[in-house]
Amino acid sequence: DIVVTQSPDSLTVSLGERATINCKSSQSVLFSSNNKNYLSWYQQKPGQPPKLLIYWASTRQSGVPDRFSGSGTGTDFTLTISGLQPEDVAVYYCQQDYNTPYTFGQGTKLEIK
Amino acid sequence: QVQLQESGPGLVKPSETLSLTCTVSGGSVSSGNYYWTWIRQPPGKGLEWIGYIYNSGSTKYNPSLKSRVTISVDTSRNHFSLKLSSVTAADTALYYCARDREGLLNDWGQGTLVTVSS
Numbered sequence: 176d177i178v179v180t181q182s183p184d185s186l187t188v189s190l191g192e193r194a195t196i197n198c199k200s201s202q203s204v205l206f207s208s209n210n211k212n213y214l215s216w217y218q219q220k221p222g223q224p225p226k227l228l229i230y231w232a233s234t235r236q237s238g239v240p241d242r243f244s245g246s247g248t249g250t251d252f253t254l255t256i257s258g259l260q261p262e263d264v265a266v267y268y269c270q271q272d273y274n275t276p277y278t279f280g281q282g283t284k285l286e287i288k
Numbered sequence: 289q290v291q292l293q294e295s296g297p298g299l300v301k302p303s304e305t306l307s308l309t310c311t312v313s314g315g316s317v318s319s320g321n322y323y324w325t326w327i328r329q330p331p332g333k334g335l336e337w338i339g340y341i342y343n344s345g346s347t348k349y350n351p352s353l354k355s356r357v358t359i360s361v362d363t364s365r366n367h368f369s370l371k372l373s374s375v376t377a378a379d380t381a382l383y384y385c386a387r388d389r390e391g392l393l394n395d396w397g398q399g400t401l402v403t404v405s406s
Contacts, residue, residue, distance in 0.1 A: 213391060224384055257368035270333060272391025276350040277337040
């Protein structure tokens, strides 16, 4: 199985500031035939299912605010939230869908300072 | 807009079989290139992919659960199901069904909590 590890486990950021969450996979999730990284980011608010934010490492899902951005390739990825808003308080998960079993990071809890 | 809704017993006894159903509305389980998926989340913990069934009926399971899991689809009722046998307290979790297209889990049910306890 591909192990996915996030850092940090929790993060406290001031409103309007930038939050950065890192994700590392135990093997590359870059599919060479199409040059796509099979790494997604999800946001989960209390009492709700996860919501897809970013796929292919850097493509924003329709309707997701542009303050959310993803970057990285191979085994190292980053989710950046610029200009933090109160509604961004959530747990964020990265997930590899390069091969099954699909695996998730342990989650990063984002709070407002 | 497709909607998914999990249903099933909220309490299962140890060693018994957990059975859940995901009813799909606004879409068909037999059309499109979708993988109908189950994911679980133990209370206060992270997400675990259980497996999926493709609309052709082919399945893929997490090896950690493979010997105990069965996912099936009923096209006449437009739902798919999860069975997990020989449950223990470690199987207590919020169980989600979801629709996967090319690995992207864009549509989720609200989840149903299953507690394993005597």
